[in-house]
Amino acid sequence: MTTYAPGQDSAAATTGTGTVACTGQAVRSAGKRAYLHHVDLIRATTFSLVIFVHCLTQTTNEFTSLPVNTTSLLLHFTRNTFFALTGFVLMYQNYEKADFRTTEFWRKRISLVIFPYIIWSAIYWFVQKVWAEGRITDVVSNPMHSLGEFAGLIGWGLSGFQMYFLFVMLQVYLLFPLVLFLVRATARHHGLLLAAALAVQVAITAAITYWQPPAPISDYWWHHYATFVPYQFFILYGAVAAVHRDAIARWPEGKGWWLFGALLVTGTIAAGTYLTGVWFRGQPVHDNDSAFYPYLLPFLVVAIACLYAAAAHWATHWRDFTPRFARVVSYASNRSFSVFLAHVLVLYVILKPQAGGQAWILDTFGQPWGTIVAYVGTIGGSLLLVEILRRLPGSSYLTGRPRMPLPGRSA
Numbered sequence: 001m002t003t004y005a006p007g008q009d010s011a012a013a014t015t016g017t018g019t020v021a022c023t024g025q026a027v028r029s030a031g032k033r034a035y036l037h038h039v040d041l042i043r044a045t046t047f048s049l050v051i052f053v054h055c056l057t058q059t060t061n062e063f064t065s066l067p068v069n070t071t072s073l074l075l076h077f078t079r080n081t082f083f084a085l086t087g088f089v090l091m092y093q094n095y096e097k098a099d100f101r102t103t104e105f106w107r108k109r110i111s112l113v114i115f116p117y118i119i120w121s122a123i124y125w126f127v128q129k130v131w132a133e134g135r136i137t138d139v140v141s142n143p144m145h146s147l148g149e150f151a152g153l154i155g156w157g158l159s160g161f162q163m164y165f166l167f168v169m170l171q172v173y174l175l176f177p178l179v180l181f182l183v184r185a186t187a188r189h190h191g192l193l194l195a196a197a198l199a200v201q202v203a204i205t206a207a208i209t210y211w212q213p214p215a216p217i218s219d220y221w222w223h224h225y226a227t228f229v230p231y232q233f234f235i236l237y238g239a240v241a242a243v244h245r246d247a248i249a250r251w252p253e254g255k256g257w258w259l260f261g262a263l264l265v266t267g268t269i270a271a272g273t274y275l276t277g278v279w280f281r282g283q284p285v286h287d288n289d290s291a292f293y294p295y296l297l298p299f300l301v302v303a304i305a306c307l308y309a310a311a312a313h314w315a316t317h318w319r320d321f322t323p324r325f326a327r328v329v330s331y332a333s334n335r336s337f338s339v340f341l342a343h344v345l346v347l348y349v350i351l352k353p354q355a356g357g358q359a360w361i362l363d364t365f366g367q368p369w370g371t372i373v374a375y376v377g378t379i380g381g382s383l384l385l386v387e388i389l390r391r392l393p394g395s396s397y398l399t400g401r402p403r404m405p406l407p408g409r410s411a
Helices: 037-058 066-075 077-094 102-131 136-141 143-154 164-185 190-210 215-226 229-243 245-250 256-280 294-321 323-351 360-365 369-389 395-399
Strands: 027-030 033-036
Touching: 033 037, 037 066, 037 077, 037 294, 037 323, 037 369, 066 077, 066 256, 066 294, 077 164, 077 229, 077 294, 102 136, 102 143, 102 164, 102 323, 102 395, 136 143, 164 190, 164 215, 164 229, 190 229, 190 294, 215 229, 229 245, 229 294, 245 294, 256 294, 294 323, 323 360, 323 369, 323 395, 360 369, 369 395
Parallel strands: none
Antiparallel strands: 027 033
16 A cells, blocks of 8 residues: 555656746755655654554454444544545646656556565465465465465455555556546546546445445445545545645645634544444444445545645644654655555564463553554564565565665665
8 A cells, every 4th residue: 555656755746847836845846856745744644543543453342342443433534545645646746747658657656566565465365364374285285276365365455454455556556647637637627526526426435335236246346445436536636636736735824723623523423423323223333334434525535634734734834843753754654655565464473472362462461551552563563674674685576665775885
């Protein structure tokens, strides 16, 4: 899962004329490229929250815990933020690029995602499906069946529970030339474009939530989360925002409390509707499709806008006064994609030792400290693993980022 092409600057772009649009101190110019520091903060924040959700659901009983599912419901905005940020970065880099070529775009983008996707899918399949279940002998004795099993998992991003995101990202990269054409063709009507995409999004989420597909397609229907379809609005949301980023940078000024109020109202509506359904209408505590509830849409849109406004405000007004924090943000953003690939493996290793019939870390620390320790350990362990992998030959295939020099050696 990535919100930018691994191996490239997160928000660097060269326009067709060789110039770039800049917004205050939030942009650092570097020759023909401009760097948007607030994109780094958005990425680092979102990845941190995603890892927290994964730690929370893996260290608690998410099928029966109302607080856990309410928290997860609201934090679903992170996955949509990724897609909005992807649309933003891709459009920022390519909207004014007169020499944009589809085949060149595909070659650069897809090659830097598909190899980590295949390699890490194989790792998760072997560790969680083969080694953990004691099936190594079966795999050796019947390799063709094992390859068929792996192909079925990789075909829908199912090897690790986070790998579907990379599967969707590959689809986004394939479709981006069409998105670019659409945004360029509707240059004077972007409001109508977003309105149409939002109407489609409401229809999609309503179908996911309320429609029962017939038996012939039901086995395929539940894979909807691993396709670009439920995220199409957010991709366009970010893409259009990139085109109008200067106006958007000015708009939040003086509206902080209004945005915060909108966040509280829409969040209350989303959580309240969910809780009312569980308490009074017999809806399940846990629903795999909760990320696609129609009544969650307003909160998702507002939450993404609030995070963008807060990050832009920091980059414009506070970044120069918080140099240490800025370095942490840059470091985290640079390693975010690699950490996303590895963190589920690290969390699995942390929770594997058993004691008292449950994970040792939970039996030892109890709750909520077990979840907190697991989260800190997952972040630290993932960063350590990534630092090692980034220095190995073939780093780009393992981490989606270029190889870093060994300590004591220059790049």
